Amino acid sequence: xxxxxxxREFIEALEEIGDLQRIEEEVDWRLEIGAVIRRSYDLRAPxxxxxxxxxxxxxxxxxxxxxxxxxxxxxxxxxxxxALGLPAEATGPQIMETIVAARARPGIAPRVVxxxxxxxxxxxxxxxxxxxxxxxxxxIHGNDGGRYIQTYGMNIARTPDxxxxxxxxxxxxxxxxxxxxxxxxxPQHLGIIRAQWAAQRKPLPVALALGVEPALPxxxxxxxxxxxxxxHFLGALFGEGLEVVPAETVDLMVPAxxxxxxxxxxxxxxxxxxxxxxxxxxxxxxEKSLKPVFHVSAVTHRNDAVLPVVAAGPxxxxxxxxxxxxxxxEILYQLREAGLPVASAWFSFESAMHWLIVSVxxxxxxxxxxxxxxxxxxxxxVVFTGKAGFGVPKVLLVEDDIDITDVNDVVWAFxxxxxxxxxxxxxxxxxxxxxSVYLSEAxxxxxxxxxxxxxxxxxxxxxxxxxxxxGSFENGWPTDIxxxxxxxxxTYGYR
Numbered sequence: 001x002x003x004x005x006x007x008r009e010f011i012e013a014l015e016e017i018g019d020l021q022r023i024e025e026e027v028d029w030r031l032e033i034g035a036v037i038r039r040s041y042d043l044r045a046p047x048x049x050x051x052x053x054x055x056x057x058x059x060x061x062x063x064x065x066x067x068x069x070x071x072x073x074x075x076x077x078x079x080x081x082x083a084l085g086l087p088a089e090a091t092g093p094q095i096m097e098t099i100v101a102a103r104a105r106p107g108i109a110p111r112v113v114x115x116x117x118x119x120x121x122x123x124x125x126x127x128x129x130x131x132x133x134x135x136x137x138x139x140i141h142g143n144d145g146g147r148y149i150q151t152y153g154m155n156i157a158r159t160p161d162x163x164x165x166x167x168x169x170x171x172x173x174x175x176x177x178x179x180x181x182x183x184x185x186x187p188q189h190l191g192i193i194r195a196q197w198a199a200q201r202k203p204l205p206v207a208l209a210l211g212v213e214p215a216l217p218x219x220x221x222x223x224x225x226x227x228x229x230x231x232h233f234l235g236a237l238f239g240e241g242l243e244v245v246p247a248e249t250v251d252l253m254v255p256a257x258x259x260x261x262x263x264x265x266x267x268x269x270x271x272x273x274x275x276x277x278x279x280x281x282x283x284x285x286x287e288k289s290l291k292p293v294f295h296v297s298a299v300t301h302r303n304d305a306v307l308p309v310v311a312a313g314p315x316x317x318x319x320x321x322x323x324x325x326x327x328x329x330e331i332l333y334q335l336r337e338a339g340l341p342v343a344s345a346w347f348s349f350e351s352a353m354h355w356l357i358v359s360v361x362x363x364x365x366x367x368x369x370x371x372x373x374x375x376x377x378x379x380x381x382v383v384f385t386g387k388a389g390f391g392v393p394k395v396l397l398v399e400d401d402i403d404i405t406d407v408n409d410v411v412w413a414f415x416x417x418x419x420x421x422x423x424x425x426x427x428x429x430x431x432x433x434x435x436s437v438y439l440s441e442a443x444x445x446x447x448x449x450x451x452x453x454x455x456x457x458x459x460x461x462x463x464x465x466x467x468x469x470x471g472s473f474e475n476g477w478p479t480d481i482x483x484x485x486x487x488x489x490x491t492y493g494y495r
Contacts, residue, residue, distance in 0.1 A: 001085035001098075003215075003238040006119070006257035007306060010082065010214040011064065014047055017088050019071050019078055021046040028054040029063075029147075034140035037065035037311040044072045047079065049306070056136040060304035063136055067152060067308045068217065068318040070349070080321055083214035085238060092405030093344055099222075099237070099329035100336070107228075108235025110242040110253060118245040118256035120209075125299045126248065130178045132296065135260065137174060140311050145275045145288045146173040149180070149262075151310040152318060153210035154220050156252050157193050160200060165252075166193055167220045167230040169322075172208065172294060173274050180208075180294035181274030182266060187390065187431070187447055189226060194266060194292070203265035205250040206294065211259025211308055213242075217318070222326040223388040249297040259305040263298040278312045279435050280319035282352045320349040323391075328356065330388040338382050340375070341367050343400035350407045354436070356383065356392045357404040364399070365459035372397075372457040376425045380453040384430050391433040395453040401470060402456075417456035425453040 004010045014020040021040075027033050027050050036048050048065040071078040074089070081090035086098060115121050125131070137147040150172035158165040166189045172180040184191045197204040209216075219234045235241045244253035247263050254261045272293040276285035310318045324347030332345040341364040348355040358379060361367070368375060376397055383389045396414050403409045418424075432439075432449040443449040458467055469475055473482065 001238055002082075003085055003240065004082065005213050005243065007064070007067075007211045007213065007259055007308065008257075010067070011049065011306075013082050013088075014079070017075065017078060019046045019075070019088075020049055022049050022051065024052050026052045026054060026057075029056070029136050029138045030054075031139055031142060033063055033065065033138040033309065034311045037140075037309060038313060040066050041069050041311070041313075041317050044070050044076070046071070050136075053136040059134075059136075061134075061136050062304070062306040063138060064211075064306050064308045065311070066317070067214070067310070068322050070316050070321065079214075080218070080325055083218055085215070092346055095325060096329050096332055096344055096346065099326065100333045102233065102237040103329065103333045105236040107232025108239070108241045109229075110231050110235070110244040111240075112253065113243045113245060113256050115245045118243075119302045120254065120256055120258040120261050120300050121245065122303050123301050124248060127297065130296050130299050132174050132180070132262070132299070133177050135301075135305070135307055137307065138309060140309065141278050141284070141313070143284050143286070144173075144277050145273070146175070146181075148173050148277060149307070150208055150210065151312070152217055152308040153208055153260075154212055154216050154255070155190055156207040156209060156254060157190055157204055158252060159193050160196055160202070164193070164227045165229050165231070166190060167216070169217055169220045171277055173277070175272045175274075175293065178296045179272060180262075180296065181272045181291045182294050183274065183277075184266070184292055185434075189387075192226065194268070198268035201268060203267050203295075205252060206264065206266050207247045207250055207252045207254045208262040208294075209255050209258040209260075210262070211302075211306055212255045213257055216242075216255065218322050218326055221322045223330050223386075223390070225387070247298070248300060258302075260299065260301040260307065262296055263300075264294055264296040266292050266294045268292075280312060280317075280323070280352055281354075281435050281437055282314035283437055315352050316349040320347070320353055323347075324349055324353050327353075327388055327391070331356065331358075331383055331392075334386070334388060335379065335382050338378070340379060340382070342379070344404060346404040348407055348410055351394075353391060354393055355410070356395045357398065357402075357410055358383070358395055359398050359400040359402060359404050360457070362399050362401060362459065364457075366464075372455055372460045373425065376453050376455045376457070380425055380427055380451075383453075384427050384451050390431055393432065393436060393449070393451050395451075396456060397453055398456045399459060413456050414454060417458060418454045423455050425455060427451045427453070 271290035274291035275288035
């Protein structure tokens with residue numbers, strides 16, 4: 001495990017493997033930056049780092065785009081792997097096992113360091129000196145309602161009794177120089193904490209940390225149980241506590257190496273117009289509405305601060321890689337805790353997080369002696385209950401001869417193994433996110449909708465010696481022929 005303790009160390013690591021593109025050509029914060037980021041997703045190009053932004057030349061400020069997106073051939077999961085302390089070449093299953101192993105370990109609390117040594121305190125603005133517009137926050141999409149400064153940062157908040165500190169990623173739009181509009185869905189942990197403060201008719205103290213060390217957005221996307229502190233999980237992952245310092249105007253600790261920290265209070269009785277902004281299902285958003293207002297009391301930042309930016313939309317972008325990776329890992333942990341014969345779990349990034357793929361060990365039938373429908377029902381009951389399964393509408397259940405991180409393998413298994421008439425297990429009217437475009441208005445507003453598990457299991461349909469075997473390169477030719485072909489591949493004229 002290599003713990004990258006700042007966004008700057010992460011940028012250096014990306015550059016070392018050729019997965020960073022420094023863009024010195026002038027780019028406009030009005031839509032051009034967002035379009036470049038979107039194009040980089042589509043091509044799986046290196047992460048763009050913008051250093052010459054219209055109207056912000058000479059400030060030293062920059063923008064890092066696509067910080068958690070997929071990379072090119074050779075190390076497609078590099079940004080995820082490096083962020084979580086693994087080599088760039090790490091596979092999906094290796095990433096899953098690393099997270100699940102940390103989930104089983106005791107948390108390690110953050111470690112307070114001296115403020116005078118903390119990079120995030122190099123510049124401090126308080127009260128009337130606060131100006132959010134000093135940063136080159138882009139207008140990302142053509143249909144956005146404003147400039148979103150929070151697309152990949154950490155919202156840090158604590159319950160009124162001080163028993164629970166939560167770290168999460170929720171979008172925030174600049175309303176003016178010292179206020180933000182915030183999307184805070186009630187069922188999410190930040191919404192639960194805000195409701196506790198609102199019940200006391202008090203604003204929610206909050207710190208927004210931007211440009212944090214690369215594991216933090218992943219940890220913030222981990223659907224840990226209510227009451228769990230995500231920063232402690234980061235400590236368990238790396239075996240050492242996150243370095244933090246006290247905020248200036250709210251009673252919260254913030255990451256010492258953050259590029260930018262925005263402090264203040266979210267009102268319990270005041271709103272501002274927010275939206276639209278595109279979200280993870282991948283469609284252009286049209287809705288704007290009144291949302292809670294964040295009054296900013298302080299901004300601290302590093303010299304030459306670099307703002308991370310996500311251009312949400314169709315797969316694959318950070319809404320899919322970050323949330324998908326961490327939710328799949330938590331679901332895998334819960335399935336194993338339930339004693340089920342599960343090999344792994346993975347969200348198909350290409351499905352915009354609408355397909356969770358669960359693989360079970362090939363010997364599941366010999367071990368459990370139950371029909372696949374019963375096993376599928378048990379797995380669905382674990383997946384679809386609790387915070388981790390809140391956003392999961394569809395599960396594909398396969399045996400572990402399928403590479404669940406390979407979308408081609410998954411589509412093949414789904415198409416050829418699930419019965420069109422009785423291959424589905426339905427779970428009606430369960431808690432669900434409101435963003436899936438197929439939901440009715442009633443389902444969207446009630447946060448409840450039906451879910452389904454597609455049963456692609458074969459082991460109980462055939463005797464062990466008669467089970468279908470994929471006619472792949474590995475399974476269809478003798479080992480010596482495989483080795484000969486691989487050794488002569490370029491001799492044949494291929495590259």
